[in-house]
Amino acid sequence: MSFRSKKILVFCGVSLLLSAGLFFGQQVIQTQSHNTADGVEVDLTSLEIQNNIVTVKFKLRNTAAEKQHVMIQFKDCYIMDEINQKKYYGLKDTDGLYIAGPAADNNNGGRFWFGIEAGKSMGLWIKFPQPTDNPASITISLPGVSPFESVKLAK
Amino acid sequence: MKSLVWAVFLVFCFGPLCPLSGGRAGSGVSIAFQSGRSAEDPVIPADAQEKAILALKALGADRGAKAISFNTASILGVSKGVGFDSKQVQKTLKELAAKETKTTIQIDLPGDVLFDFDKWDIRPDAEGALKKVGEIIKAYRSPNVLISGHSDSKGQEDYNQNLSLKRAESVKDWLVKNAALDAGIMKTEGWGETKPVAPNTNPDGSDNPEGRQKNRRVEILIKKQ
Numbered sequence: 001m002s003f004r005s006k007k008i009l010v011f012c013g014v015s016l017l018l019s020a021g022l023f024f025g026q027q028v029i030q031t032q033s034h035n036t037a038d039g040v041e042v043d044l045t046s047l048e049i050q051n052n053i054v055t056v057k058f059k060l061r062n063t064a065a066e067k068q069h070v071m072i073q074f075k076d077c078y079i080m081d082e083i084n085q086k087k088y089y090g091l092k093d094t095d096g097l098y099i100a101g102p103a104a105d106n107n108n109g110g111r112f113w114f115g116i117e118a119g120k121s122m123g124l125w126i127k128f129p130q131p132t133d134n135p136a137s138i139t140i141s142l143p144g145v146s147p148f149e150s151v152k153l154a155k
Numbered sequence: 156m157k158s159l160v161w162a163v164f165l166v167f168c169f170g171p172l173c174p175l176s177g178g179r180a181g182s183g184v185s186i187a188f189q190s191g192r193s194a195e196d197p198v199i200p201a202d203a204q205e206k207a208i209l210a211l212k213a214l215g216a217d218r219g220a221k222a223i224s225f226n227t228a229s230i231l232g233v234s235k236g237v238g239f240d241s242k243q244v245q246k247t248l249k250e251l252a253a254k255e256t257k258t259t260i261q262i263d264l265p266g267d268v269l270f271d272f273d274k275w276d277i278r279p280d281a282e283g284a285l286k287k288v289g290e291i292i293k294a295y296r297s298p299n300v301l302i303s304g305h306s307d308s309k310g311q312e313d314y315n316q317n318l319s320l321k322r323a324e325s326v327k328d329w330l331v332k333n334a335a336l337d338a339g340i341m342k343t344e345g346w347g348e349t350k351p352v353a354p355n356t357n358p359d360g361s362d363n364p365e366g367r368q369k370n371r372r373v374e375i376l377i378k379k380q
Contacts, residue, residue, distance in 0.1 A: 036241065051207075051211070052218070053208065055199070055204075057196075059196075081220075086220040086223060087221050087223050089219060091207045091210035092210055093210060094210075099206050125199055127207040129214060129218035131218070132217060132220060
């Protein structure tokens, strides 16, 4: 094998490793801790705006040694436009259910209520209205979780 | 050369531009990986966005905006907002020797710690305790806090009453300025020497410095939400 081929091979190897990192890893915008479920960390992994609708995704990671049960009532989730002193609750469909998931049941419009095994994680998503005043950033509030502050609202 | 071809092939298959990668760069999602990652990365139902658009229309021009109330505003700016049932808050309550009932929390702060003799400016070394009080008020999202100043029996009654009120107001001002609490939820009272918690004198009529020290205090009554 020529020296040049070796160089290209090394380059490709590095690219492969980086690609694998991107593939198996996941982008995290901000992480907050759950206040009562010990060891549960909540990653804000995605925020997208489409048709004036903000879709946020979270990953709840159980870093504890034991299974943790986490309940999040969708009715208590909201985003805040602090500059204009407004808050917006999750969107509800015509059946009165929050457009969010996964929901364990339809209690109070739906709620996330699952046991997360030690070392495992679960995803969560919620759709909110985009704030009318187009703030540059928002705060996202989930019950029992420290607020996600200064989250950029980029289209 | 063969190695090179293999390397290029591998990068194509698993690289960021690969359609199978699905996560970030590619738009497709590998079915094999989707099933393995479904719990971590839940699939949003295809009709969710359509439902959301309808829901948004139903909300009207203001999109269901609600004014941020004090209870919400009180947690803003707290980088590590905590709930009242967190370990951190329970630890702080212990440190402050707070007395808790179903509806209230009472924290008594010694006057000698908060203020210099005959003064009502907050001492710098008292700020740690006041910061903790602010954290408790926020954690409970209290709608109502009563701050009462008390003095010992030395000096004129009117003077003591006035001093105790000024001290209560100093505590309130500190919490507004430094703990970002709304002044509207806090009321102040000055009780002077009228509500002692310990005798100012001993049974033989002699001075009781320890008792007087206990009486020089600021009581903070935090109503739970």
